[in-house]
Amino acid sequence: MPLKHLMDTFGRKDRLWLITAPLIIAVIVAIGLYVAISSYLINDATDKIRNVLLSQRGLHLYIQKIMHPTFYRARDNGKVALDFYAPEIFSSSFIVRNMHEFYNGERKKEGLPLIYYKMASHNPRNPLNQADEQETLLIKMFNEHRNIHEFKQIQTIKGQKFLFYARPFLETNTACLRCHGKREDAPAGLLALYPGEGGFNEQAGVFRAIESLRVPINNEMTAAIIATTSVSIGLLALLALFFFNTRLRDLVKAKTEDLSLEIEERKAREAELEDKNAELERFTYTVSHDLKSPLITIKGFAGSVIKDVKNGRLDRIERDLQRITEAADKMGALLNDLLELSRIGRMINRPATCAMQHLIQEAMQALEEAITSTGTEISIQPDLPEVTVDQTRMVEVLQNLLENAIKYRKESIPLKIEIGLEQTNYGPTFFVKDNGIGIEQDYLETIFGLFNKLDTRSEGTGIGLALARRIIEFHGGKIWAESQGPGQGSTMYFTLPMAATTTP
């Protein structure tokens, strides 16, 4: 899949996130990495120049501890003139400074960068060694804080990065004071060379100077930047890939879930469709059977009448013609019912909320004559909830249920019908209970079939309960019958889960 297309599968927000998140992480890591690498490289550079400084320190100490005593002995023995002084031999700072120049010369030959050396004092003998502002502060700091042995700093001079490294010079001791103490105590040769006051009047136990080295570290910094950049870019790429991958996986997962949901839904719809097809098949079968039946009656008796008339047999003609009329009426009724049944697919009215009580009363009004003439007693539970239904259709259901109860009442006792609401496995369930002839266990389901009648002689086409079931199912509910058996009365239950059944 082309990346462009792949990116299109992410939302705008996703894309922004995909780019920003790895970038932020990479920048944070880069900063950390840069700090770590540069500090490592600087430490490494520091180690190197510390070594340079320490080896110079060695030379200082050699001059102080071996050369000076040797000279003093030679002078005391009269082998050297008493007033002899030459910085080339006596001054360790002079010697080291010169030695460092040779050292730099050697470095240059090797193509190595020069290391700048300076001994700085606030009270120098040679103005070359005059401490600047920072060096003066450092001398003060090393004197005041004896636990601090070194100072390092990155300096930028004319765009060049330098590592500046400083240590206090050797602590001034009594030997030093021969030349750095009172001016009158110093050798005459020294006084002749340095007529100024610089370098005198020092005290033992203080650091009178610092030594510092300045080494260019551009290479190190460049290395740090290159290392940081390359690692960061690599990391960025990895992170971007990781985030992209994670997001992609999430997307694929979500899509897969969506798809499996869709498949499930489709399967459910297919099953529903299959059910509908089976229903349609049964419907067609029933219709063809039930419509053909009266046709056979009509044609059969018409043929019989013709024959009877021919034969002069007139006694049963009237009855036969009556059969024909009845069969035609039956056919008409069936056709009406079919039309009615086909209409249920479309609701007549929008579902509206109203009291169940009200709907029951409407159904009772429609059946008023049958109820009064049969002396039927109907009791309705007083606290029935409100329902959201197609009212006309729901009245039809109730009317059908009441009609059935009346049709299949016991002749011996007055019919009592009870309407109410109770909890069943299907939730709040309405019931219409009668004390009629009851239904055998085997027929509890059959009675809901189209044009199925238990008693062929009873009135009607047998569409009532099929119609009621369709209406209830259209509302998303369920309707079923229960009976303890013949003679035990029966109860019709129905639920209306689609309707918001609320207790008023």
Added chain:
Amino acid sequence: MMTGEPLCILLVEDNPDHAELAMRNLEQAMIANKVVHVEDGQQALDYLFHRGTFSDSATYPKPHLVLLDLRLPKIDGLEVLSQIKADEKLKMIPVVILTTSSAERDLAMAYEHHANSYVTKPVDFESFSTLLRDLGFYWLAWNKRPW
């Protein structure tokens, strides 16, 4: 007709008009001595198994032919058929399915349950008469029975 034994037909038909038509035609053809009409599957089985009101086997003799509708109230025709064919004594009685249905499924199921014949009720009166007369003649006169 051929023997002295009174020939009996059991007509299982829920539609009273169809029953009347069948009875008239059967009587006119003068094939059977007796045509018993029952209205549903339950009554048909009660008659055949001599149950309830049909317990007297002299008044309600074993039929020589059963004309059976498929769509019946209470117990449907296929169930009646399978009970007849599952019974050792009854299974030899020829059962002719006489129905309005020409559905393939009904036809297949009827033979599956060992129906002896399957005919659909003709809409035309003349054909209806001829069919019933021929049926009667074939099963009661031409056809040889083992009892």
